[in-house]
Amino acid sequence: AVVGELSAGQRQRVEIVKALYHGAEVLLLDEPTALLAPPEVVKLFETVRAMTSAGKSVVFVSHKLGEVVDISDRITVMRDGKVTGSVKRGEANASRLAELMVGREITLAPRRGTSDSGDVLLSVSQVHLSHDQSQNQPNQPNILSDINLRVRSGEILGIAGVSGNGQRELAEVISGLRQPSQGAVTVCGRPTVGLGARATRQAGLAYVPEDRLGTGLAPSLSMVDNLLLTRDRGFLVDRKSAFKEAEEFITKLEIKTPGPLTPTRKLSGGNAQKVLLARELFSTDSSRVLIVCSPTRGLDVGAVEAVHALLDEARKNGKAILLISEDLDEVMTLADRVLVLYRGSIVLEAKGVADDFEKVGRAMAGLAS
Incomplete structure (x- = not known):
């Protein structure tokens, strides 16, 4: 072999x-x-x-x-x-x-939605994504095949899967970075396929990609400037309020940095991830849908607890959250429902409860019954 x-x-x-x-x-x-x-x-x-x-x-x-x-x-x-x-x-x-x-007590218990979910804020219908035909590989299977999902207000939907099964491509299609071969994506009632990433964000979507420095952040810019990147800006840029907000995030998320003006490339991987989370999860814009990919990769267990608590808080505040992670423990800790992605297709839907852990794990390995 x-x-x-x-x-x-x-x-x-x-x-x-x-x-x-x-x-x-x-x-x-x-x-x-x-x-x-x-x-x-x-x-x-x-x-x-x-x-x-x-x-x-x-x-x-x-x-x-x-x-x-x-x-x-x-x-x-x-x-x-x-x-x-x-x-x-x-x-x-x-x-x-x-x-x-x-150095302190940590809460590792699962977090679940405490109220009924509301309206559908994110809808993905019959989405297919084929390989780039310029690579002259016409017989390759689709990267994504017949993806259908809905995420409601006040709900976390988890996408579980081993790396390389289409998770990154799914996130890029939903966020407007890729155009699917066919299918529809709707954010807060607005169709977004073909409109691009800017229009998708304006429709009400925030996005935390798995590649924090290559896609999520501008490494040479400071934390303050990275917070400003996704905000509407007029002729004058309000750096003063962004600086104050950056200081609050440093304290709230325990970001280890010399200060808000330090370039993000000088931060550790975990601290850079916290900057990205601060911008996308707690920004003051009107985003109602969150796409979060591997949000705690590279973070210590204390920061993981803090991020999980903040995602849970966003759920309670009515956000619709799509959590994509290769860490099954994380998915099962946070998600109200779980979809398993294997070779570009959804092969299992389960509730986010401990009893389904083994079933979800087997589906991730391609052993779904």
Whole structure:
């Protein structure tokens, strides 16, 4: 078999076998489950346990606390480059590890909508997206096939899927960055296909892309200027109010930066993500629909809690939120409903409850019944 045709989990195991073939006695796994579906995580853990049983040493680095508790014999927690605690297997649960990571108690409980959802604010109907025909690959399957979804006011709809199954392209179609081969997209009652990203935003949509620096932010501009990018501007630019708002966001989201005028390229990945979230989630414009892609990627568990709380607050305030994430734990923590995207098609719809976790995980791996 060609490695490029294998699943992410199979490629991960090929890398491990390759390291063992070269005689490695210590294996460092840095976020090894980031691109894996839950069934593939199970297979990976079986491989790791077989290695340790054979006398090999494994260092497992991950922000997914449940996985750390499940696989580790000893756990060391770091914060700001310093060790804050070490525990043996069974001595701490995920909540205790989170507390060691951020220095305070963390709430990891699922968040759900507490009231009935309202009108449909985002509608996607029979959307198809084909490959670029200029690449002379006419027999390639569609990137997206027959996508249908609706998101109502006061609801979070989660899109779960392993990376590379059409999530990014779906977000770009809805936000106006791509035009579908066929189908319709409606934002707050206004058809937006073919109108472009500016008109889609004016219709009432805010967008947090997965590529924070390449698409979401202007790296050479300051936080203040990045906040101004998506706002209506006249002849005079109100930098004073943007500067004050930036200071409030720095405090509210615990953004580590020398100040509001620091270029965003000098921020860590997690802090740059917070700047993007601040602009799109809490902007003062009239956006009623939020498309959020991997909103907590690169953030520590304390910031994750803060972002989840703010998304929950936006839901309570009547926003319609489409949450696209490769982190199934995140989707199941926040979403009222979950759609699974596999090879460009929706293969499963489920409620965002713990009982459906295994079913959703299997669908992500292409094992939907």
